[in-house]
Amino acid sequence: MSPQPQAAVGAPLSRVDGRLKVTGKAQYAAEHDIDGAVHAVIVDASIGRGRITSIDTRAALAHAGVLRVIHHSNAPKLPYRDNPGSNNPPGRRLRVFQDDKVLFHGQPVAVVIATTLEAAQHGASLVEVRYDAEQPSTDLYEAKPDKPTTYARGDAEAALRSAAVRLDLTYELARNHHNPMEPHATIARWDGDKLTVWDKTQWVVGTRDELSTVFDVPKDSVRVINPFVGGAFGSGLRCWPHTIVAALAARVTGRPVKLVLSRRQMYFGTGYRPSYAYRLRLGSDRRGRLTAMAHEMDSETSSYETFTETVMPAGQMLYSMPNVSQAYRPVPLDVNTPIWMRGPGFASAAFVIESAMDELAHKLGVDPIELRRRNEPNEDESNGLPFSTRRLRDCYTVGARQFGWHRRNPKPRARREGDWLIGMGVAVGVYETQRNQAQARVHLDADGTALVETAASDMGPGTYTSQTQVAADALGLTLRTVTVRLGDSLFPPTPPHGGSQTMASVGSAVLDGCNQVRRQAIELAVGDRKSPLYGVPAADIVVRGGRLHVKNNPARGETYRSLLARNDRPHLEALGSFAGAPSPERHSFYAYNATFAEVAVDATLGLVRVRRMLGVYDAGRIISPKLAESQAIGGIVGGIGTALLEHTVTDHRDGRIVNANLADYLVPVNADVPEVKAIYLDGEDREADPLGVKGLGEVVHVGVAPAIANAVFNATGRRARQLPITAEALL
Structure with missing residues (x-):
């Protein structure tokens, strides 16, 4: 088949769902109007560890409007079957209201169901819970770590001992919470043995499967609906206990139940980016060529599940060096389980590695960009595979020119404007190019309009828009004649909407489905004696504006509408699919950036103001430049x-x-956000996927914090090894 004209892909288009959002017509999880719905409010534990000794619900039940109070003493037992395909970490997931144990502060210990939200809220305040409390372990620096996950090549310890230049550095990274604008919420309704859930989630398929295993009902008896997500950043990548509570309350009461977490409850009702204690030792020669790095990483997890993230790969492949050792140790604490947060693992590792590279550059008197160039690898040294694309050198060159890096004074505290100390910093970001199996249903109607259905979510990056662009070009239609539907577990399955994998995975499935439908139409036309395209080689036909025509003779052709009407075909349909990453991989796939920051630090108060930021990205083909810029910002x-x-x-x-x-x-x-500019290098990565994309939602975050920290050092001469960088650290 001839390549299709690309009119939509690559164009800076506005969001196709923008009008729905700005007019309030886009419905989020808690906004669906379900007949007969009642309200639920969770009562959460006020101790960090121990047992419940009694729950007094009499005052709550006596309050007007309260229907039920459910807790471990009266809740039905739930099967909680294993769910091996889930995003649940190893361990024994929290089982709501199944026993009297309290594992962390804020754990759900009861739920009040009432006819109004106000009645449920007040009823929850009337529930009296007594505990046998124990001292919780919540301090990362006081608890005992689990056994480490390790990696090694060469002999890092011997190389460090013999290195001409050595650094031994310890960094501390604080816990971060996602804080999306839309709170986590669930509406659950049972119709006999069938469960329908409207839920804030980044993976409707995963939530369906979790509910299926918890309640031991067939997957096809559970439907999860979530067409719009008001931000998530990773917080919706697993099914949290409140969703189980809502479904349980709906089953017990026989009524649809709406449960919305308060802002406070989101801090322990969903996950977070875990804190880290990270020691990095590095060695180099006197020209800055790295000889060794030794990483020791301790990270918090819960006592009942072992959460880990991809914090190790950056230290294995980002720079060339013969000797690397790593030990990554989860530290079980009496806390709720962490979850992935934008740039998971890579962002934490980048702060440490990129800060250390800046420290090495300063010690050697070498420009930070030049130091990085000297340690650029020719292949992925963690596995010996060639990089599919790796254009970090171009990122440095373009970024340095655009940012005015030549104006940076390498001497710290050398540039001053009144009370403000001015500094510049740079850091590298990297994130893996994930691809997983996905499907999409494509339906071309006889009126020349198309419908694409796929279970993927859109938490803000613009999935509706980018998938519409791909479909429009592949089918040869205009944007306004293509409709994309997302966020329903009845639609063809997709991987989680996270890890920068949606465009590569779901987009490739949409492309495949649209290509199939277009081929069906072309084959129908060239075999139809009444068609102007009869007998034309299929490879010579393209579609533009809903009209099939000979590639070099636009006058010879016909529309989808006339073709389907004449052949009495009400529609054409196909199920597109993408197989995901091959196994084994033949290349190493990553997206990259060079991030530049300029800061001003008040010399007296230690107050930091970011004045300018620039990100230059090697992220493959950019489907939607306007959305890509939004992602970078x-x-x-x-x-x-x-x-x-x-x-x-x-x-x-x-x-x-x-x-x-x-x-x-x-x-x-x-007031905290400066002038921000994003530059995406032209290019594509056809080794990664049919669209040539590498993913950009995560990589735009990785490297930002160390770029700012390095700029702060250049401004002040004070090295911040703790996040966040506070005024106290700079005074």
Whole structure:
């Protein structure tokens, strides 16, 4: 078949769902109007560890409007079958209301169901729970780690002993919470043995499977619906206990139940980016050529599940060196289980590695970009595979020119404007190119319009728009004649909407389905004696604007509408699929960036202001430049939060999160966000997937925090090895 004209892909288009969102017509999980729905409010544990000795519900049940109070003493026993295909970490997942154990502060211990939200809220405040409390273990630096996951090549210890230059550095990274604008919410309704759930999730298929195993009902008896997600950043990548609570309450009461977590409850009702204690030792020659790195990483997890993330790969493949050792140790604590958060693992590792590279550059008197160039690998040294594409050198060159890197004074604290110390920093970001199996149903109607259905979510990157662009070009239609439907477990299955895999995986399935339908139409035309295209080689036909025509003779052709009407075909349909990454891989697949930051630090107060930021990205083919720029801005803003503001504070006496609100847990606001610019290198990666994309939702976040930290050092001469960087650390 001839390549299709590309009119939509690559164009800076506005979101196709934008009007629905700005007019309030896009319905989020809690906004669906379900007849007869009642309200549920969770009562959460006020201790960090122990047992429930009694629950007094009399006052709550006496309150007007309260229907039921469910807790471990009266809840039905749930099967909680194993769910091997889930995103649940190894361990024994929390079983709501199944026993009297309290594993962490904020654990659900009861739920109040009432006819109104206000009645449920007040009823929850009337439930009296007594405990036999124990001292919780919540301090990463006091607890005993699990056995490590290790990696080694060469002999790092021997190389470090003989290195001409050595650094031994320890970094601390605070816990971060996702804090999306839309709170996590679930509406659950049972119709006999069939369960329908409207849920805030990034994976409707995963939530369906979890509900199926918890309640021991067939998968086809569970439907999960979630057409719109109001931000998630990873917090919706597994089915959390509140969703089980809502479904349980609906079954017990025989009524549809709506349950919305409060902002406070989201700090322990869903996951978070775990804190790290990270020691890095590195060695080099006097020209800065790395000889060894030794990584020791301790990261928090819960006592009942072992959460891990991809914090190790960056240290294995980002720079060339013969000797590497790594030990990654989860530390079980009396906390709820962490979850992936934007740039998971790679963002934490990048802060340490890129800060250390800056420290080495300063010690040697070498420009930080030049140091990185000297350690650029020719292949992925962790597995010997060639990189599919790796254009970090181009990122450095373009970024340095655009940012004015030549104006940077390498001497710290050398540039001053009044009370402000000015500095520049740079850091590298990397994130793996994930691809997994996906399907999409494509339906071309006789009126010349198309419908694409796939179970993928859209939490904000613009999945509706980008998939519409792919479908429109593959079918030769305009954007307004293509409709994409997402977020329903009845649609063809897709992987989780996370890990920057949606465009590569789901987009490739959409492309395949649309190509199949277009081929069906072309084959129908060339075999139809009444068609102007009869007898034309199929390879010579393209479709543009809903009209099939000879590639070099646009006048010879006909529309989908006339072709299907004449052949009495009400529609054409195909199930597109993408097989995911081959096994074994023949290449090493990553997206990259070089991130530049300029900061101003008040010399007296230690206050940091980010003045400019630039990200230059090697992310393969860019389907939607306008959305890509939006992703970069969002990733950089999130990185500013990680670098300077975000820090979950735990009271180790009882495990309570002290700042579980948006007043005390600081996130960037408009006044914190500087001039931000994103540049995407032209190119594609056809080794990765049929679309040539590499994923960009994660990589735009990785590297932001160390770029800011390195700029702060250049401005002040003070090296911050703790995140967030506080004024106290700079005074």
